[in-house]
Amino acid sequence: MKTYVSPAQRPDTETVVAVGSFDGVHLGHQALVAQLKAKARQHRVPCVVYTFDPPTRVLTQGVEFLSTLPEKLELLARYGVDETIAMSFTPDFAARPKEAFLGDLRTLRPRTLVVGEDFHFGRGRAGGVADLKTVADEVVALPMHQLGGEDIKSTRIRELLQVGDVDGAGRLLGRHYDAQGVVTHGDRLGRTIGWPTANISVPDGKALPLGVFAVVVVGDRGERWHGMANVGFRPTVAGKTRRFEVHLFDFEGNLYGQELQVKFFTHLRGEQKFGGLDELRAQLARDAEAARAVLRDVR
Numbered sequence: 527m528k529t530y531v532s533p534a535q536r537p538d539t540e541t542v543v544a545v546g547s548f549d550g551v552h553l554g555h556q557a558l559v560a561q562l563k564a565k566a567r568q569h570r571v572p573c574v575v576y577t578f579d580p581p582t583r584v585l586t587q588g589v590e591f592l593s594t595l596p597e598k599l600e601l602l603a604r605y606g607v608d609e610t611i612a613m614s615f616t617p618d619f620a621a622r623p624k625e626a627f628l629g630d631l632r633t634l635r636p637r638t639l640v641v642g643e644d645f646h647f648g649r650g651r652a653g654g655v656a657d658l659k660t661v662a663d664e665v666v667a668l669p670m671h672q673l674g675g676e677d678i679k680s681t682r683i684r685e686l687l688q689v690g691d692v693d694g695a696g697r698l699l700g701r702h703y704d705a706q707g708v709v710t711h712g713d714r715l716g717r718t719i720g721w722p723t724a725n726i727s728v729p730d731g732k733a734l735p736l737g738v739f740a741v742v743v744v745g746d747r748g749e750r751w752h753g754m755a756n757v758g759f760r761p762t763v764a765g766k767t768r769r770f771e772v773h774l775f776d777f778e779g780n781l782y783g784q785e786l787q788v789k790f791f792t793h794l795r796g797e798q799k800f801g802g803l804d805e806l807r808a809q810l811a812r813d814a815e816a817a818r819a820v821l822r823d824v825r
Contacts, residue, residue: 527607528608528609531613533611535611539572539635540571540635541574541635542569543576543662544559544573544576546558548602552699559605562640574634575607585616590684590732622649624648628657628658628661631662637664639666642668643655643667683699683703687703687734690736690793695735702789703735703789703790705732706785707728707770710727728770734770737757738797739792739793740821741791743786754775755790759797791820
């Protein structure tokens, strides 16, 4: 998939374009991409996603994001998008009048525009679906996608993650929620009690569920391990900052500097404060047994 940071960068050809933040690329976004691809096949032109980095609500409302830009691009490529325009969403960009945004879209020469029916743009959210009809002959405005009567929204997925419900978040995403980050040096406390962990550093603002989870970890060379992850503040040892730590089952080696993808499968328990390291060690053994049972048939 080709990626540009401005509409002016791409070749001067006709397209079909979908517009939105695509944070998490959940089932609703995937339905929009499916419509985009169908229209691109009909017109025999490239299908293009015009998106924002960071997602608009991260700047305007201060929420955490579900996918970093590299994660989002990887997902859009997986779902068959030909090209992506990843615009830097800054305060100056957000303050542009709707006419400037429409000018961006005209540069892409869209035969069809695909958006959600509640899509708005420009300073003060002044632009809407009706304005898009001045840019393309056809505008497809899809209604809110639902699953089991529930609206599929990035906001709802963030709410589920905040309470550790990775199963619920995964249903709305159509896949297990994941986080990618680099293994960094920690304080090596886990090693001293027989449960060594990889300390994962993710970009500031990445949404992470709190608690202990059964996980599958993918290495930067495609290796796969089962394990368990803890995301939290480590109250037993008076931790002050949020940590994201993963214990890999049946693994010995050095992962420092490698980028790992951690897929959250099941919430095992919330974070707890124990009376001491012996209590913590015993609980980790129970957590590992539970995680192995959850992942027994996972490849």
